[in-house]
Every structure is written in structure tokens, then in C-alpha cells.
Amino acid sequence: MSAHIVKVLDSFYVTHDVKCFVVEKPAGYDFIPGQATEVSINLPEWKNQMRPFTFTCLRSKEYLEFIIKIYPDHKGVTNMLSRINAGAELIINDTFGTLQYKGPGVFIAGGSGITPFIAIFRDLYKNKHLKGNKLIYSNKTSGDVILGDELRKMLKENFINLFTREKVIGYLGRRIDRNYLIENIIDFNQNFYVCGTSEFVKSITIYLIDLGVNPDSLIIEE
Template sequence: MENHVVKVLKSYYVTYDVKCFVVEKPEGYDFIPGQAANISINLPEWKDQLRAFSFTSLNEDNYLEFMIKIYMDHEGVTNMLGGINVGDELILHDIFGAIHYKGPGIFIAGGSGITPFISIFRDLHKKQLLGGNRLIYSNKTSEDVIMKEELQVMLKSNFVNLLTRENVMGFIGRRIDRNFLIENIADFGQHFYICGSTEFVANITEYLLDLGVTPDSLVIEK
């Protein structure tokens, strides 16, 4: 796929360590909600340093949006992205991704693993097809929750918030473990969408398979 150099149109933080980038959208550039693009920074020493980030915008938007967790504690691409602002340039490389909507089900996200689901939820909400879907979203603290207000508006009572390191009103103070899944999911015969750290995805996948979910019902990034 052809690479595209695009300018940053907007750049701002949505949490203390997650930055939203709105960039130009090349003509004819299409993606499926849930997919990601390999992106690099258009600077000589960084243009070959590719990292994958999920689209959070809608395919029909005339711009592209990404929400990226910035790791300031070590030198790398996201650290550099922390200093990228309006007028700077990124390079869009190939589009890929196994996460896309296959039908109503349970979405289970850990931290910035929510990002591919944002585009899916926005697309379904716009089409009035979000009913029958539920989000279980785990974070360390309330400050880590990405797009909480918008997710609440879209999903209403089907938005379940967990915190692993805080006890805050409106949140469930526990981890997503096997017992939590048994207590909170009545039907293990539906689709399950999982995204988060490698360990998070592996653990949730293991629990679900153990509870009778078929591999074909799991939607994860391979």
C-alpha cells in the first residue's frame, strides 16, 4: 500500500497520558472500524520507526483520528509523539487488523485497548445499531479512563467500569477474573471482543475458553 505523508490538524490530551491526533485524510483512504495503521513520524531519524495505532474516527469522516498512549518514561516513538503538534507531519503506512464488528456481543478492554472499540461504537451508534452490545472496561485508576463521557452516552447501562487500584463511586473495584465473568455474563454463546495488553488478552481469552466460549466467537488481534 502507498505511504501517505499527512499534517497534524489537531493535537491534544484526552487523559494525562493519552494524546489525540487529528490528521489529514488522503483521498480514497478507507478502513474498517476496529482496524489500525502503521504510523511513523516524518523526521529523518524516525520515519522508519513504525508503530501500530487504531483509528478512532469514522471511515466517512474527512479526517483521521488516533488516540495514542504516550510513554514518557523511555525514549521511543510515543515519547516523541508527545511533542508532535499541529503542523507536524506523520507518515501513514499499511492498514491492518483482525478486530472488526461481527455482531452483538461483549467488548472487554483494558486501558488503551479501548481504542479500536471507539471507532466500532461510534459507527454502530451513528447507525443506531449499538443495542445488544456491552462494554466491560478495566483501568488502574479513574484518571486512566479514555472517553468515559462519550462511552457512557453511547452505551448507557451497558457500560461497565472497573478499577484495579482505586475505589471510586461509579466504578467496580476489582479485576476481570474468571469469577467476575461468571457473575456478570449470562450468555457465553455470543461474540467476545478483547483488546488490551498481551497479558490481558491472554488471560481473558483463557478464562472465556474455559467457560465454554468457542474460538470462532473470539475477536482479538492475532
């Protein structure tokens, strides 16, 4: 495993509990959109506590970017990251991940599970290859949506929001369940990308396979 110490160039909140980190990019470092790396904080008591986070920037950028959900109640790595700002140092390792773009399809994300899709969408949008893709994005409330304006600009009418704990005029207040998929997806003979909590991915995967999706067309992090 190759470890790189990188300086934080900028950090800011994109929602009330999700923070963006822009860090230095080591020479020759590269990734495939959708991939992640193990990240730790370069402090004696934290440098061995590595956590997986997804790259969200374009691979052509001269920096790396991570969008990370902060869990202050856990008193762990993300809580410490809430205190990390420009000038601090992180440690990043080799890239990994199987959640990569394999062609047009339906992306289904729950909460911070959107992060692997951000780099994919940004890459497709830049290269004008986003046509034919759709995003169904579930959050507890409208305030939890990550990069909503940018996603709407890229995907337009193919950006679908659902809120499970808030009623917002013009949006569905429901979970993504089997009935929702039946009512809102016409073609199950296409690619499906799913990311979220382990419970979210498990339930959506079961629904999709039950509805006839070919397991080879189901792209999840393994």
C-alpha cells in the same frame, strides 16, 4: 506498502497520558472500524520507526484520528509524539487488522485497548445498531478512562467500569478474572471482543474459552 505523508491538523490530551491526533486523510484512503495502520513521524531520525495505531474516527470523516497512549519513560516513538502538534507531519501506511465487528456481543478492554472499539462503537451508534452490545472496561484509576463521557452516552447502562488501583463509590475495585466473568455474564454463547496488553488478552481469552465460549466467537487482534 503505500506510504502517505499527512499533516497533523490538531493534537490534544484526552487523559493525563493519552493524546489524540487529528490528521489529513489521503484521497481514497479508507479503513474498517477496528483496523489500524503503521504510523511514524516524518523526521529523519524517526520516519523508519513505525508503530501500529488504531483509527478512532468515523470512516466517513474527512480526516483521520488516532488516540495514543504516551509512554515518556520509554524515550521512544510515543514519547516523541507527546511533542508533536498541529503543523507537524506523520507517515501512515496501509490498513490492517482482524479486530472487526461481527455482531452484538461483549467487548472487554484494558486501558488503551479501548481504541479499536471506539471507531466500532461510533459507527454502530451513528447507524443506530449499538443495541445488544456491552462494554466491560478495566483501568488502573478513574483518571485513566479514555472518552468515558462519550462511551457512557453511547452505551448507557451497558458501559461497565472497573478500577484495579482505586476505590470509587459505585464502581468495582477489582480485576476482570474468571470469577468476575461468571458473576457478571449470563450468556457465554455470544460474541466476545477482547483488546488490551498481550497479557490481558491472553488471560481473558483463557477464561472465556474455559467458560465455554466458542473460539470462533472470540474476536481478538491476531
